[in-house]
Amino acid sequence: MTTAKTNEAVRRYNYRFLTAMAFYVLFILGGGFAFRLYHPTGATAYLLATLPSLPIVLSLVIVARYLGEEKDEFRRDLQVQAMLCAMGATLAVTSVWGFLELFLANIPHFQLYLVFPMFWLFVGISAVLLMQLRYR
Amino acid sequence: MKNQLRVLRAQRGWSQADLADRLEVSRQSVNAIETGKYDPSLPLAFKLARLFETAIEEIFQDEV
Numbered sequence: 001m002t003t004a005k006t007n008e009a010v011r012r013y014n015y016r017f018l019t020a021m022a023f024y025v026l027f028i029l030g031g032g033f034a035f036r037l038y039h040p041t042g043a044t045a046y047l048l049a050t051l052p053s054l055p056i057v058l059s060l061v062i063v064a065r066y067l068g069e070e071k072d073e074f075r076r077d078l079q080v081q082a083m084l085c086a087m088g089a090t091l092a093v094t095s096v097w098g099f100l101e102l103f104l105a106n107i108p109h110f111q112l113y114l115v116f117p118m119f120w121l122f123v124g125i126s127a128v129l130l131m132q133l134r135y136r
Numbered sequence: 137m138k139n140q141l142r143v144l145r146a147q148r149g150w151s152q153a154d155l156a157d158r159l160e161v162s163r164q165s166v167n168a169i170e171t172g173k174y175d176p177s178l179p180l181a182f183k184l185a186r187l188f189e190t191a192i193e194e195i196f197q198d199e200v
Binding site for chain 2: 071072073074075077131134135
């Protein structure tokens with residue numbers, strides 16, 4: 001039954017996404033340790049610094065696969081809408097912050113690696129808001 | 137889009153979950169379609185029509 005298959009798509013998505021995020025955390029912590037203890041240079045340094053972004057890129061593929069595997073068109077639509085809202089919110093926040101940084105000296109620098117968790121935070125908030133306000 | 141899903145469902149004594157199982161979608165989907173907040177795709181509309189043994193126009197009414 002597709003209700004079960006739908007849950008199956010969500011289950012696979014959660015499993016893949018959490019696995020990717022586990023590697024993300026592992027690479028960040030591992031990289032931090034490695035840089036502090038061994039002070040790597042050259043290609044090794046580049047490799048270690050790039051590793052955390054690999055699960056991030058992979059997670060985009062995981063989302064694309066979820067959208068392909070999700071048989072429930074309403075849920076698929078909801079996910080796409082939540083991601084569009086989150087994309088808008090992320091672009092708005094980072095742009096506003098960017099100009100604040102440009103013109104005001106006392107604004108702390110926004111680290112680019114924070115864009116990704118920020119986007120997913122907005123996806124979660126958007127999904128909840130859409131369900132509560134639009135489809136309730 | 138206005139629709140007769142609630143009536144058709146009640147005539148058969150099905151809950152939203154029953155209809156969701158028969159359509160192979162989530163209960164939230166049935167609720168969103170029934171309350172007119174989500175318009176189903178043509179394949180899903182045909183599936184509904186087949187399930188209720190009626191025409192799509194008998195289930196969904198275009199508000200013009």
